[in-house]
Amino acid sequence: MITLEGVTKRYGGQAVVDDVSITFGSEGVTSLIGPNGAGKSTLFGLVGRLITPDAGRLAVDGMDVATTPSAQLATVLAVLRQDNQVAARLTVQDLVEFGRFPHSRGRLTVVDREHVERAISYLDLGPFRQRFLDELSGGQRQRAFIAMVLAQDTKYVLLDEPLNNLDLRHMTEIMRLVRQMADDLGKRVVTVLHDINFAATWSDRIVAMRDGAVVADAAARDIMRPEVLAAVYDTSVDVREIDGRPVALYYG
Amino acid sequence: MTTLTATPASTPTRVRSRRTWVGVLLGVLLVGLGVTSLFVGVSDVTPASLLAGGAESDAAFLLAASRIPRTVAVVLVGASLGIAGLILQMLVRNKFVEPSTTGVTEFATLGTLVTMIFFPGMAVVGKMGVAAVFGLIGTWVFLRVVRFVPVRQLVLVPLVGLMLGGVVASVTTFFAYRLDLLQSLQQWSLGSFASVVQGRYELVWVAGLMVVVAWIAADRFSVIGLGEEFATNLGLDYRRVVAIGMVVVAVITAAVLVTAGMIPFLGLVVPNVVSLIIGDNVRRAVPWVAGLGAVFVVACDILARVVRFPYEIPLSLVVGVIGAALFLWLLLRKKSRAH
Numbered sequence: 001m002i003t004l005e006g007v008t009k010r011y012g013g014q015a016v017v018d019d020v021s022i023t024f025g026s027e028g029v030t031s032l033i034g035p036n037g038a039g040k041s042t043l044f045g046l047v048g049r050l051i052t053p054d055a056g057r058l059a060v061d062g063m064d065v066a067t068t069p070s071a072q073l074a075t076v077l078a079v080l081r082q083d084n085q086v087a088a089r090l091t092v093q094d095l096v097e098f099g100r101f102p103h104s105r106g107r108l109t110v111v112d113r114e115h116v117e118r119a120i121s122y123l124d125l126g127p128f129r130q131r132f133l134d135e136l137s138g139g140q141r142q143r144a145f146i147a148m149v150l151a152q153d154t155k156y157v158l159l160d161e162p163l164n165n166l167d168l169r170h171m172t173e174i175m176r177l178v179r180q181m182a183d184d185l186g187k188r189v190v191t192v193l194h195d196i197n198f199a200a201t202w203s204d205r206i207v208a209m210r211d212g213a214v215v216a217d218a219a220a221r222d223i224m225r226p227e228v229l230a231a232v233y234d235t236s237v238d239v240r241e242i243d244g245r246p247v248a249l250y251y252g
Numbered sequence: 253m254t255t256l257t258a259t260p261a262s263t264p265t266r267v268r269s270r271r272t273w274v275g276v277l278l279g280v281l282l283v284g285l286g287v288t289s290l291f292v293g294v295s296d297v298t299p300a301s302l303l304a305g306g307a308e309s310d311a312a313f314l315l316a317a318s319r320i321p322r323t324v325a326v327v328l329v330g331a332s333l334g335i336a337g338l339i340l341q342m343l344v345r346n347k348f349v350e351p352s353t354t355g356v357t358e359f360a361t362l363g364t365l366v367t368m369i370f371f372p373g374m375a376v377v378g379k380m381g382v383a384a385v386f387g388l389i390g391t392w393v394f395l396r397v398v399r400f401v402p403v404r405q406l407v408l409v410p411l412v413g414l415m416l417g418g419v420v421a422s423v424t425t426f427f428a429y430r431l432d433l434l435q436s437l438q439q440w441s442l443g444s445f446a447s448v449v450q451g452r453y454e455l456v457w458v459a460g461l462m463v464v465v466a467w468i469a470a471d472r473f474s475v476i477g478l479g480e481e482f483a484t485n486l487g488l489d490y491r492r493v494v495a496i497g498m499v500v501v502a503v504i505t506a507a508v509l510v511t512a513g514m515i516p517f518l519g520l521v522v523p524n525v526v527s528l529i530i531g532d533n534v535r536r537a538v539p540w541v542a543g544l545g546a547v548f549v550v551a552c553d554i555l556a557r558v559v560r561f562p563y564e565i566p567l568s569l570v571v572g573v574i575g576a577a578l579f580l581w582l583l584l585r586k587k588s589r590a591h
Contacts, residue, residue, distance in 0.1 A: 050484055074487025081481050087345045088477040088532035098475055101486040106471030106535075132531055152486070 001025040002047055002077070002156055002190075007056030009042055016042045018212035019056070024190050025156060028182030031199035032192045033223075034209035035233050040192045041082065043209070044160050048079030060156065074102035078149040082161040082192075086133055092144045093129040096120055099151030119151040123177065139170035146177065157181065159191040163198065171195070175202040196237075196248050200224050208232040221246060271530060278543045282327075285550040289323040290315065292554055294562045317450045325453040326445055326553045327546040329508050329515065332459035334545025335466050336504040337519025338526075338537060340391075342477035343497045344398060346409045347527070350519030351387075351505040354413035357514060358420040359390025360506045361441055365424050368433055380455050380510045387502035390420070395494070443513035443568030445553055452511075459507035462500045463542055469496055470535035477532060515549070515568055517575025522548060524582050548574075 002024040009017040017039040024030055032040045045051035047058060049065050058065040060077050078099075086095075096119050100112040108116070120129055123143045133141055142162060149157055159178065163171045179202050181187040193199040199206055199220065206223040208216035216228050223229070224246035229237040238249040291297055297319060301311040337350035344354075351357045363386030367379045374382075394413055401408050428434045466473065472493045475483050483490045508515065522545045526537050552570040559565055 048481075048485060050481055069487075070484060070489060071487035074485065079481075079485045084479075084482075086478055086482075087347070088342070088474070089527050090474070090478075090532055094474070094531070094533045098471075098478065098482075098486065101471065101475060101488070149485075 001059075001061060002188075003057075003059050004043075004047070005057045007043075007046060007053050007058060009039075009046060009051060010054050015212050017046065017053075020212070020214055021056075022207065022214055022217065025188045027204035028188065029178055029203040030188075030190045030205045030207060031203040031220075032190065032207050032209060033194070033196055033199050033232070034215075038209040039212040040209055041160055042212075044079060044081070044158050044190075044192065048077070048081075048158060049073065050079070050081075071102055074152070074154075076154050077156045077158070078152040078154040079158040080145055080149050080160060080162065082164050084145055089132045089134060091130050091132055092125050092136070092147070093120070095133065095144055096125075096129075096147045096151045099148035100153075102152060115151050115153055119147040122150060123147040138165050139167070139173070142166060142170070142174060143177075146174070150181065155186075155188055157187050157189045159189065161192050161194065163193065163195065171198065178202060196224070196229065196250075200246055200248070224248060274529065275540070275543075278540070278547060281547050282543055282550070285547060285554065286323055286327060289326065289550055289554055290319045292557050293319065318448075321450045321453045322445050322448045322553075323550070325448045325456050325511060326550050328456040328460045329445075329512050330518065330546040330549030331542035332456070332463050332504045332545075333508055333515060333518045333549075334522035334541040335463045335538065336501045338523040338534065338541050339466055339473055339497045340501050340519070341523055342473045342532075342534060343395065343494055343501075344409060345477060345479060346398075346406060347524055348406065348410040348520065349413060350517075351501060352417070352514065352516050353410040353520065354391070354394045355416035355420055356387050356390040356394065356501060356505050357509065358417040358424065359393070360384070360387035360502070360509050361437070361514070362386055362420055362424045363506070364440055364509065365428055365433065365437055368436065369427070369431060376452070376455060376510055380458070380506050383509055384503050384506035387505045388498060391498040391502055395498070441509070441514045442566050443515040443571065444556075444564070444566045445512055446564050448511065455507050456511050459504045462504045462507075463538070465496070466500050466534075467538045469493070470538055473497060474532070474534040477534070513568060516572050517579055518545060518548065518571060521575050521578045521582065525578070 004020055004022050007017060007020045008015055020043065032043070034040055042051060046053050047065065049070060060073060063073065065073065096116050097108060099119065100108060100115060104112045120126060123146060125143060125147055128136060128140055133144060136144065146162065162174050162178070166174065175198055178189050178191060182189050200223070203220050206218065206220050207214055208223060210232055215232055216223055224239050226237055226239050229239070229248060235250070239246050240249060291299070295314050297311045297314050302309070302315065305311050340349050340351065340354065341347055360383040363383035364379055367374050367382045371378065394416060397412055397416060398409050401412055424437070425434070428437045472488060475486055475488050476490065476493050476497070480490050483493070523537065523541050526540045526544060530536055530540060549571065552574060553567050556565050556567045556570045
């Protein structure tokens with residue numbers, strides 16, 4: 001379980017994450033939605049010990065994020081941030097192998113290599129394994145990063161806007177993978193998503209944030225209501241039922 | 253069907269065998285040039301004269317006292333400067349940095365001036381220590397300053413470094429001028445191995461040791477090169493690895509400065525060439541960068557000795573001309589690849 005108790009982060013007096021208490025980890029896929037500046041990414045940064053909270057307590061499986069050695073947390077929690085700019089010329093295989101770093105400390109064992117192979121084949125990266133990251137398309141690169149966190153073999157996987165800059169096909173592909181990781185591999189995935197229809201289609205639970213606070217937290221179907229979405233995004237959203245699935249219409 | 257399955261597997265193998273060949277070529281070149289370097293000079297030191305004179309001959313003495321130290325120093329300097337560039341590039345996540353484009357060399361030079369003013373009689377080890385401390389301060393200042401420069405501003409980072417270096421260098425020049433030390437400072441900083449003899453070069457082994465440190469911590473530097481967020485996610489103590497990297501860079505810069513002087517462009521060109529061939533995985537890159545750096549400097553040093561034989565021209569001149577040309581080529585090539 002990832003538990004947050006009264007977590008607060010302020011930038012220049014303004015609370016970006018304001019006294020948030022929430023638990024993640026009992027559902028397979030949880031999606032975090034909300035308008036820009038709602039504090040979603042900051043929340044990820046706090047859980048991933050990239051940002052230090054001003055108040056409150058964070059714990060992963062009972063281990064306090066502030067005091068537990070970073071290397072130990074890295075074996076249970078993986079965080080992939082958005083807009084990953086990797087300047088280094090690394091091959092896909094190199095990158096995925098670095099995902100084993102928390103376990104191997106750089107010396108790959110047979111077990112480590114198995115994990116690397118599994119992650120590479122799971123994301124269909126076999127043909128690209130010797131390619132450098134700067135020679136890949138956006139979708140392939142995103143898959144390489146996900147393969148890396150998959151090789152890290154943690155129970156909790158946090159993906160910050162994994163669909164950024166991807167086309168329709170790749171967005172669907174990544175979400176299907178996220179679903180599989182939860183269903184087949186028993187991972188607990190938390191993602192930040194901007195497209196609420198993707199969130200509704202693929203997640204078990206949706207958490208909506210606004211102004212640094214959690215304003216709605218329920219099963220996907222219960223979030224997909226015009227009044228809930230209008231309150232979250234401050235704009236009118238129409239929700240229609242198509243083939244038994246709620247679909248939000250927000251194109252004006 | 254069989255051809256289909258064979259195709260994806262054969263491509264990496266071909267790449268790997270090509271790498272092996274380039275690696276072998278590099279090794280042969282290094283040994284060849286190293287041996288050549290032993291027998292280039294004014295005095296008559298040839299395999300024949302060594303065999304004729306035996307262990308007591310002038311030729312054998314010269315070989316042990318001057319030629320071997322010089323060759324060893326050149327090899328170690330070339331190898332370690334390349335590594336300093338590689339590590340700094342990982343820390344800053346920018347391909348265009350090296351000690352002399354980040355102010356580190358200039359800070360270390362200021363350090364040697366400080367020893368000249370306050371401790372003129374200090375042993376070389378002490379001078380190196382002071383230079384290393386100043387180099388460390390320089391690395392720290394640079395890393396603090398570039399934190400305000402966006403990572404994506406590739407060319408801005410070395411520009412800031414060059415400006416920082418310029419400011420520090422002018423401070424050094426001012427005090428050296430006022431205290432009438434300008435000439436000895438220039439002599440110090442002009443890169444050359446002409447004065448390397450037994451007993452006056454051993455500090456470069458410290459730089460060599462730093463290469464070993466870099467190799468041991470290679471994976472950590474690779475992860476650091478992915479950025480702070482990746483490093484933290486993988487459970488790495490980002491600050492500690494950066495600190496180790498800073499020490500490696502500062503000590504190499506200082507050791508090279510007090511034994512051979514300033515050698516520009518090397519730390520920039522060598523890691524970039526290696527990056528083009530095998531990429532930036534530090535564990536794989538360390539032997540390549542060290543090997544290519546050594547070959548490059550040995551070749552330049554031989555050139556510096558034969559161009560105006562029997563006189564020598566400063567090594568920094570040769571490295572500067574060739575290095576600048578290579579750098580321009582890399583820069584223009586990079587641009588063409590970007591879009």
